[in-house]
Amino acid sequence: MQESKINLLIIDDHQLIIDGIKGLLQDENDIDLIMEANNLTQAIEVINKNFINVALVDISMPENSGIEVTRKLKEISPETKILALTMHEDIQNITDMIEAGASGYIFKRTSMDEVLEAIRTIARNEKYLSRNVQAVLVENMRHKSEVIQNSAKEKVNLSEREREILGLIAKEFSNEEIANRLFISERTVEAHRRNIFTKTKTKTIVGLMKFAMKNNLIDFNNEF
Amino acid sequence: MQESKINLLIIDDHQLIIDGIKGLLQDENDIDLIMEANNLTQAIEVINKNFINVALVDISMPENSGIEVTRKLKEISPETKILALTMHEDIQNITDMIEAGASGYIFKRTSMDEVLEAIRTIARNEKYLSRNVQAVLVENMRHKSEVIQNSAKEKVNLSEREREILGLIAKEFSNEEIANRLFISERTVEAHRRNIFTKTKTKTIVGLMKFAMKNNLIDFNNEF
DNA sequence: TAAAACCTAAGTGCCAGCACCTATTTTATT
């Protein structure tokens, strides 16, 4: 399945790291060309002159963050696959990089073998997340549910009608509109609204929306 | 790093699949015991009698969904690592299973080699997401950003101050409180508020909150 | 069968948010 040779570009502001990686990779016979760049400008220059399959981006770079670099490179050369190499092990960084267009993400504390495997994987147009990264993602998913469970520990039981009205509130209908829609009095809507606030222990619509979000009572994204 | 032998439990309502997997794994010398169960009740029975390192759960089971099974097994035997084997390739299923406590997730269309690798990986207390699953996760992260970019294509440029005030609104402060906090007049806060509404093309606080959510201008989860 | 929860609804009054207007000072941007 190994297609052709890989043209690699290493982008890092630390020349030492570039040299290190280069040394470790240059014996691999499926990696043809290894270019290097210390910043975005140099990287763009390289990419404009050579066809690069894989760019290894260290996102701890000072001036342009790795996210910026990734976005920019993807813009000018969408075929180039980007592998993020970083010491930032938080989810935000991972998701940001992937949103920016990275095909793979590995932590600096992983072995060089994995770097090589990652390069080959994303060169084949697959995705690569190192074990560590997978662990972070999994932990995050689990954590999210824990947060929800904790915050909703005192199980809020909104009635059918209350949920319905909460949904309409979230859809930006006024009490009057809700009343008309449901063929009930505005007074009744107000009563429901009050009960919803009481049950959810919230005081403002903003608070209520946050509550609804956290408890997945409404979803902001898919609607409308 | 291979610790000891692995005790495996295969849970699937299709006996054929159990037999198939069993046949393919019984030659592996690091897999000691292979038990089987066709449903949750049987699985619980097995787990109560034997120590199981890894449970391979097919979540397409009719009666109790794999999610239920996973939750239940994790409850009665937290040390047992769970590997989800499924034909459902959507994110919801993946996240649900992981939230329920699965340590790994693989699609049915992956090779048996990967199943074996996955079993060994999670037996070592690591996480395992197959390449396919990684692809789905990555695609999902990217897709999210696309949605955001589309809906916010007309790049909303809130000023520094406006962002600050938006943040305070999201923290449920009233105009008066915001005014006091920032040492400005309530009139000014109102003016900013109006400008924010205009710029974001929203009309109600609910709409504004949805906008802010989508554009990551505020984050509902981490705050407070 | 009684109690609890739910859905319904009217009255009354308060005020925060908002509309619409105007205007000065400061800070980019060209």
Place this chain on the structure above:
DNA sequence: AATAAAATAGGTGCTGGCACTTAGGTTTTA
């Protein structure tokens, strides 16, 4: 130097949301 954008702030008036109260009919549950 000039134009634009942002931040500041006062006035005035309307109203939707909310508090607080009361109450009757229905459904669920203990």
